[in-house]
Amino acid sequence: MTYENQATFGLGTGLYTVPDISSILNLPQPKVRRWLKEYWNNQFAGHHQQPFSSGSGSELVTNFYTLIEFFAFYQLRQEGVTTQKIIKAHNVLSETFETQYPFAKSNIFTDGRHVLFTGKVGEIIKADETLQITIKEVFEPFCKKIDFNKNNLAERFFPLGKDHSIVIDPKRQFGQPVIGTTNILSESVFNLFRGGEPVEVIQRLYDLTQAQVKDAISYHQHAA
Template identity: 40%
Template sequence: MTKTLQHKLELGDGIYTVADISEILQLPTAKVRRWLAAYWNQYSWTIDRSVAVSFQALVEFYVLYHLGEAGIPTKAVIRAKTALSEWFNTPFPFAQKKIVENIQTDQYRIYLEFEGHIVSLDGTKQLNLEFIRQFFHKLDFDQESIALRFWPRGKEKSIVVDPQRQFGHPVIGTSNIYPETIYGLYQGGESIPFICSAYDLVEKEVQDAIEYCKAA
């Protein structure tokens, strides 16, 4: 594993490749690869020739992706990211709830207003803030409003992405079982009651794992 620039990978950060990000966030692989090249060459690592990022970068990526889809120039987003990183002393400001909650939009501008600071992000399209707000409803935060874990299908489902468990790979509920493991058995013809018994899961957890893998 090689590291670029100064961001150090630590246990509990999670490790997410382009394929992982595309699967977890349900975004096109080609766009994920292009946006990673634009924003995170300084906060990424090369693992077996694949670019990988941490959990905080995964969360921030979703926000910046939608800012880009709203037509905001890459340079404008990078300027905003740099300014907010300095104010809040974090390389991933858009992974913080208190910052994202203060994104505002009108017919002409997208801007951030926080504690007297205003950062304007002029786009060519209207930003759909509901996408970002729905995404943040699927996150758990610590006491400093920094993202801790992500529930890809919503908190009513059993699949969770937690950088403290299994290197951040999606797992089922409180177990360390991968959804793909369950889905592979299901595709192989095993019954849901059998899978529940074999892996000590309830039927809803098995159904949630199958649903997650089908969506991915």
């Protein structure tokens, strides 16, 4: 089977180190490193025979889709779905959607016990080998922070939510957090604030709104 979106690392896909993922998703670095090794580079990569990261040590990097999968994985674990069921679902859904990154698709759901996805005719299909139809009240814990393209694949992530201006877009600034539709790195704004510059001065310097400056400050304070 040929999978879409094979692992690539570079322009347009974002470049994320373990500290980057930890900061963006507010997860402990040891957990991120362990998950990347145990699940993506061992379990999932073995199933796909494709790598999910490049480099090693401090130079280990992955791409935007893996970042989103980390977020989805974390949300599923928070909802009480076991690691074994998540791995099983990842493998089944990869084959169903013909993608290496099924958890970066918009039609992933959970009922707290099974990982579910929307079938072609609109039913909710349970992600196991039997693919039995399971009609349940479900919710999308991670879709609220993600924009998806016409192929239902994640293309932008809003770590503070869509009502705030911080955006993770792999097509801008190598996927590092930027402000709104600009290419201004949120870290640049935060560094000025941390250096003692008033919000009003930063606003004028970058031609930003007060809300945008405060979002950048809030995001990096939260990630610290």
